[in-house]
Amino acid sequence: MTAERILNGRYIVGELIGRGGMADVHLGVDQVLGRKVAIKLLRPEMARDPMVQARFRREAKAVAGLNHPNIVSVYDTGEENREINGSFVDLPFIVMEYVSGRTLRDLNRAGEITVDLAIEYVLGVLEALQHSHAMGIVHRDIKPANIMVTSQGMLKVMDFGIARALADASSTMTQTQTVVGTAQYLSPEQARGETVDARTDLYSTGCLLYELLTGRPPFTGDSPVSVAYQHVGEHAPAPSSVKTTLPPIYDDVVIKALAKDREDRYVDAHAFAEALRNARNGIPLPPEELTAVLPQEPAPATVIDYAAAEPEQPFHTGYLEPVAAEQHWNEQPMWEQDRSEPVDDYRAKSKKAWTVVLSIIMVLALAVGGLFFYNWMQAEAARNALVTVPSLTNMTQVEAESKLTELGLVPKSEDVFDDNVKSGLVVSTNPTAPAQVVKGTAVTMMVSQGPESLKIPTSLAGATEVTTRETLKELGFTIGSVTRKNDPAIPAGSLVGTEPSLGSQVKSGSKIDLVLSTGLVEVPQLFNLTEDEARALLSDPKYGLKIFVQTEEFTRVEPGTIFRQDPDSGSTSPQGGTVTVTVAKAPVVETPVPTPTPTDESDEPEESSKTPGEDPDSSDEDSEDILPGVGDLNRFGSGHGFSND
Structure with a gap:
């Protein structure tokens, strides 16, 4: 490993x-x-x-x-x-x-860029350049392949300031570290090997705008060398002549950005952006800012008098030779010169020698150009080679992206719901396998987000609040309100149920309300029940309570029934708590034993001290024994559901 x-x-x-x-x-x-x-x-x-x-x-x-x-x-x-x-x-x-998205090159090839989008994208590039130029950084390789549009629609310019050290092997012209840049977006000063500044980036941005508006670069050719020559000495046709549906108001904006002399271009990225916004709003460039355009005929071939150079001056091949900055347009043509002038034999021989030298140089230049062209053709063939889209079904998103990248394809992702494919795995692709596409083509992966409707797990019953929340969030639900409910079996703070109920099918992303246990039980009514009936009721799973029984004499209810409980009915008790009940028992009545009266026949009967008509057996003391238990009844009063009346 x-x-x-x-x-x-x-x-x-x-x-x-x-x-x-x-x-x-x-x-x-x-x-x-x-x-x-x-x-x-x-x-x-x-x-x-x-x-x-x-x-x-x-x-x-x-x-x-x-x-x-x-x-x-x-x-x-x-x-x-x-x-x-x-x-x-x-x-x-x-x-x-790390930026995930598609480059402007891919979007342009797919035909997805409108005029409005082209303007928005170029304005974004100009904002980035304005910032980098203010920091003293010149990009030097602005091109569609270096500009990414993210899946959220944001524009990102890549390889800032690194183009000087990193070159595109397939289409970048680099020789002895002097010319750096991509041929189709190369500024004239880059092609001549001169120093570059911020206006070099504006020229490349003009080439980018030209391509996004018309669908093709301003200059094309058989080799990077021929394209670079065109940047130096030729003028691109007006964009509206290439794409007839394009408003001509954009022609002047693009032509000014593509001026051969950097002094004729925009002073900075802000001025370029302002001109582009004005054109979008129907405001043309002011006449004083217009750039003169030479006729579309090919520029005259440059003739450089190498014989006039100092003999010690080396012949540099590290950059493209410039088109003569000063064309002698008013110089008298050779065929109109006076032929009677004596011929200088030395000059004639020198001219002949230099003709041979130039011929050799031209042959070498053609050979080098042919080599460039061959390499370019090989690179183009490799870049346009067809690739078979692989089957990515049931791969993870990371595995699928790696597979596509290895094949030279651009991975994109799109979320979908699928009842049969686990969340995070690829369901299908667009284009589908085994379609054949060109390298660099974007392949969209449909990544499963799991089923659209999910079942609320019944196993959550009795789970803690933290566990319940985490489980529901992992399934894609959101948590709603939280309420409390008395329950004899589920511990305090744990889940009693949900709304929608446990076990029901709910759409992914729905809000789930939680019902949690209070840890308490409501005490039932036990009055007038026997001890056995109360014990059976409290032990029912609905209550799950214990009972403690005590007895007390009480005459107003049937003996053996409950006339008092603690806690009272309707109140709450902790789960598994104890309810104390008092069961009535009949009072014990003591029967008085009569005292025998001795009988003496010789004695005279005593006279009664009672009033005539009164019961001789009646007395105040005896009257209290007639109603046994009344004193006990008065002790409870009305607080226990009984009356003293």
Whole structure:
């Protein structure tokens, strides 16, 4: 198993997602912040060039200071010390913002760019350039392939300031590190190997605008060399002549951006953007800002008098030779000169020698141009090679993206509901497998979000509130209100039920209300029940309570029935609590034992001290014994449901 490749102890290097002429781009993960990043690593064979390394580091650090929503951010830079062929080499790397989307090149090829969208996209590019130019950074390689449109519709300019060190192997002209840029978007000063400034980026942006409006670059040719020559010495046709439906008001805006002399272009990106907005609103360029356009015939061939140069001056091939800046339009044609003038034999021989030299140089130039053309054709063939869309069904989104990237396809994703495919797995693709498409084609993956209708798990009954919330959120539900309910079996704070109820089918994303247990039980009415009846009622699962029985003499209810309970009915008791009941018992009545009266026949009967007519057996003391238990009854009063009346 291959060990993970980690840079700076922080960035995990993942699969390859892009490749340029001098660097590879990998998908990575920032372990500290837990986010995806793009990691650009200088190739080992390029890292041996100290000049390339120095420029890579310098430009990366400079671009790291750019902070604009339309610019792909650079998060970090560093070096990786790796062993290559027995020696250790420092490989510089750049950690950048990972952007998922489609490039303007892909959108333009798909025919998805309207005039309005083209203007919006170019305005976004100009905003990014205005910021970078203010920070002293010149991009030097503005082209559709370097501009990304995210899935949210945001525009991101990529490779800011790194184009000087990183070249597009298929279509970028680079020789001895002098000419850098893509041929179809190369400014005249880049083609001549001159120094560049912010107006170089404006020329390339003009080429970009031209292509988005018309569907084709301003200049095309058989090789990058021929295209570069056109940038130097020819003028592109007006955009409205290429696309007849395009309003001619945009012609002047584009032509000014494509001026051969940088002094004739817009002063900065802000001026370019303002002119473009005015054209969109029907306001043409002021006459004083219009750029004169030469006739569309090919420009006269340049003749450079190499014989006039100093003998010691070397002949540089590191850049394209310029078209003569000063064309001698008023110089008298050779055929109108006086033929009677004596011929200088020395000059004639010199001219003949230089003719031979120029012929050799032209042959060499054609050979080099042919080589460029051959390489370009090979690159175009590789770029336009057909690729079979693979079957990605039941792969994870990360696996599917990696598979498409390996094949040179551009992965996109779209969320769908599917009852049969697990959430996070690919359901299908568009185009579907096994369709054949050109490399660079966007393939949309339909990623399952699970079933649209989900069942609320019945297993949540009795679960804690935290567990319930986490489970429902994982299923895609949202939590609504929370209410409390008495329940004899479910602990306090745990789930009694939901609304909609447990076990019901609910649409994904629906709101679920929770009913949680209070941990209490409502005490039932036990009056007039026997002890056995009360015990059976309280032990029912509906209540789950215990009983404690005590007896007391009470005459107003039937003996053996309950006349008092604690807690009272209707109140609450903790789950498994005890209810104390008092059961009535009949009072014990004591029968008085009569005392025998001795009889003496000789004695005279005593006279009664009672009033005549009174019962001789009646007395105040005896009257109290006639109603036994009344005193007990009065002790309870009316508080127990009984009356003293």
